[in-house]
Amino acid sequence: MTPPIATTTEVYAKDLAFSKALHGEQVVDSEIGLFGKIASKDHAAHEAVVKSYTSYWKADDPQAETEDERNARSSEAATLTNTYYNIATDFYEYGWGNCFHFCRFHLGESFYQSIARHEHYLAMYLNVRPDMKVLDIGCGVGGPTREICRFTGAHVTGLNNNDYQIARAKYYAAKAGLEGKTDFIKGSFLEIPFEENSFDRVYAIEATCHSPKLESVYKEAFRVLKPGGLFAFYEWCTTDRYDPTNPEHAKIIRGIEIGDGISQLYSTREALQALKNVGFELEYEDDLAEINDVVPWYYPLTGDFRKSQSIWDFFTFFRLTVVGKMLTRALVGGLEKVGAAPTGSVEVQKLLELAGDSLAKGGETKIFTPMYLLVGRKPLKS
Numbered sequence: 200m201t202p203p204i205a206t207t208t209e210v211y212a213k214d215l216a217f218s219k220a221l222h223g224e225q226v227v228d229s230e231i232g233l234f235g236k237i238a239s240k241d242h243a244a245h246e247a248v249v250k251s252y253t254s255y256w257k258a259d260d261p262q263a264e265t266e267d268e269r270n271a272r273s274s275e276a277a278t279l280t281n282t283y284y285n286i287a288t289d290f291y292e293y294g295w296g297n298c299f300h301f302c303r304f305h306l307g308e309s310f311y312q313s314i315a316r317h318e319h320y321l322a323m324y325l326n327v328r329p330d331m332k333v334l335d336i337g338c339g340v341g342g343p344t345r346e347i348c349r350f351t352g353a354h355v356t357g358l359n360n361n362d363y364q365i366a367r368a369k370y371y372a373a374k375a376g377l378e379g380k381t382d383f384i385k386g387s388f389l390e391i392p393f394e395e396n397s398f399d400r401v402y403a404i405e406a407t408c409h410s411p412k413l414e415s416v417y418k419e420a421f422r423v424l425k426p427g428g429l430f431a432f433y434e435w436c437t438t439d440r441y442d443p444t445n446p447e448h449a450k451i452i453r454g455i456e457i458g459d460g461i462s463q464l465y466s467t468r469e470a471l472q473a474l475k476n477v478g479f480e481l482e483y484e485d486d487l488a489e490i491n492d493v494v495p496w497y498y499p500l501t502g503d504f505r506k507s508q509s510i511w512d513f514f515t516f517f518r519l520t521v522v523g524k525m526l527t528r529a530l531v532g533g534l535e536k537v538g539a540a541p542t543g544s545v546e547v548q549k550l551l552e553l554a555g556d557s558l559a560k561g562g563e564t565k566i567f568t569p570m571y572l573l574v575g576r577k578p579l580k581s
Contacts, residue, residue, distance in 0.1 A: 211385055214281065218362035220244050221285060233293035233527075238534055242541035245286070249543030252282045252460075261453035262446065269463060273411035276462040277360060277387055280409040283460025284361045286547045288340065294518050294551075297371060298342030300405040300433065301569045303487055304494035309509035310516070317433075317570075318346045321402055324431045324483060324574045327351040331399035334358060336388045336420060336432075337406025341368030341381070348380050353400075356382040358391060391419045398423055401430045405569055408435035408461050413473040417575075421477050424577045430479060431574040435459075436467040438486070441566040451560045455567060458554025467571050479575030488568035496570065497562030500555045524552055 221244040222236075231239070255272050257264070272279065291299050302317035304310075327333060329352030335344045338357030341364075348355040359365050368383045386392040388403075389410065401420045410416040413434075420430045435455075442448050452464055465473075471484060488496055498506045502520035504513055517523045531548050534540035561567030 215362045215385075217244065218285070218366075221248060222363050233289055234530060234534060234540075236289045237531060237540045237544050240541050240544075245541035246543050248282055248285050249546055252279070252286060253546070255279050255462075256457050261449045262444075273462040276409060276411040277389065279462055280460050281361050284364055286543075287460065287551060288361070288364055288367070290547065290551050292340065296342065296515075297340050298346070299339045300343070301496045303490065303492055303496055303570070304498065304506075304508065306493060307508055310499065310512045314342075315346055315350075318343045318404070319350055321404065321431050321433065321572075322347050322351055324572070325400045325402060325429050327353050327400055329353055332356070332397070334391075334393075334398045334401045334420075334423060336391075336401060336403040336416070337409065338364075338368060338383065339406075340364050341371055341383060343404050344368065344381055344383075345372060345375055345377055347402075348377055354380055354382075356384060356398075358384050358386050358388060360385065360387050388416045388419060391423050393423045395422050396425045399425055399428050401428070403432035405433050405435055407432060408464065411462055413465055413470055414476055417473050417479070418477040421479060421577055426577055426579045428577050429482065429574060430577070431572070433487075433569065434467075434470045434571040434573060435461070435464060435569050436470050436567070436571045437464055438467055438566055438568055440564070441466070448564070448566055451557050451564065451566065454553050454557025455561055458550055458557055464567075467568065470571060470573060474573055474575050478578070480578055481574075482576050483572070483574040485572045486568050487570040487572055488562065488565070495562060497559045500559040500562075519555065528552075 220241050223239055223241065255275070257268055296311065296314070298314050300317065302313045304313045308316070327347070331353040333347070333353045333355045335355055335357045338344045338359050341357050344355050344357040357368055359368065362385065365383045365385055372378055372381045372383070384392065388407065401424050407413065407416045424430055437452060441452065455461065456464060467486060475481060494506045494508070499516045499519055502516070504516070507513060518527060528545065528548050531540060532545045535542065535544045558567070
């Protein structure tokens with residue numbers, strides 16, 4: 200007898216119960232820091248989620264992976280991403296802050312100023328006004344949601360499939376006094392839980408790369424956007440310089456995928472075509488990583504402080520230096536060894552180090568971009 204298929208409500212209830220079991224009351228105790236958060240995880244739940252995530256990557260050599268293996272992983276992209284952020288979110292906040300994205304750097308501009316400007320730049324292309332309803336697809340812990348809300352005055356709804364991140368986003372919004380101007384909703388961007396023509400503007404910042412097929416998420420953005428509305432987003436993509444038959448290139452891209460919870464990266468050409476295929480009229484496209492900036496977007500990942508534009512950036516990025524990563528690994532490893540941190544904590548740290556190293560190499564070789572900007576308009580008449 201075929202077992203009954205679980206409803207969306209049942210799946211979400213199960214997700215929420217597991218999130219509470221894994222993370223406990225960490226949202227309330229938000230200021231306890233990385234090591235306190237790690238130590239307070241439910242050990243059995245954390246070990247299970249780490250094993251679950253690593254099980255998606257079977258072949259060590261990306262060129263030895265079969266098409267069936269990659270398709271199997273893509274078919275479970277939503278679960279893969281949710282699992283990834285259950286183990287990675289605390290490390291992200293510790294090492295990067297509340298806005299989980301890259302940016303361009305201008306001379307004389309601190310890291311957090313650059314992050315905010317990158318968000319403002321996207322809002323500029325969206326032409327957001329205070330009376331608009333805006334959707335943030337894949338909002339993380341709500342850093343960009345809050346910033347764009349403050350910058351534009353619009354009401355911004357954040358959509359996320361991870362209960363832990365939603366809880367943290369709500370916590371930060373309340374702390375910032377933005378409860379009335381922001382909402383954070385549980386849902387898949389492959390089935391956005393809103394009616395057609397619900398939003399004046401839709402955006403995504405380095406989030407839609409988690410979709411198994413780009414057309415699937417772009418189609419949903421098209422559906423919920425009002426006619427004449429704009430969809431603008433930064434996409435993670437391989438560039439024309441990427442050669443999948445080059446073992447070093449394949450290793451770098453595989454490191455980005457496994458280290459960042461992505462089932463499969465697509466090219467800039469594929470992203471552009473996918474946007475057109477679902478019905479958008481192209482307004483603008485540009486790979487911002489191709490702009491010849493003095494300070495490259497990936498410099499924080501290299502631990503090279505010679506390009507820092509503020510003394511405060513030293514304290515922000517010390518964790519990403521060789522010494523900083525060694526100290527973090529030693530502290531996490533020590534907690535795990537004495538049983539204070541759950542099994543798999545060091546593995547998560549190493550996973551994120553792989554991500555950082557691969558992203559930096561992807562930037563240096565120019566085979567990868569995290570900021571392919573696309574702006575599409577939904578026609579007034581379909």
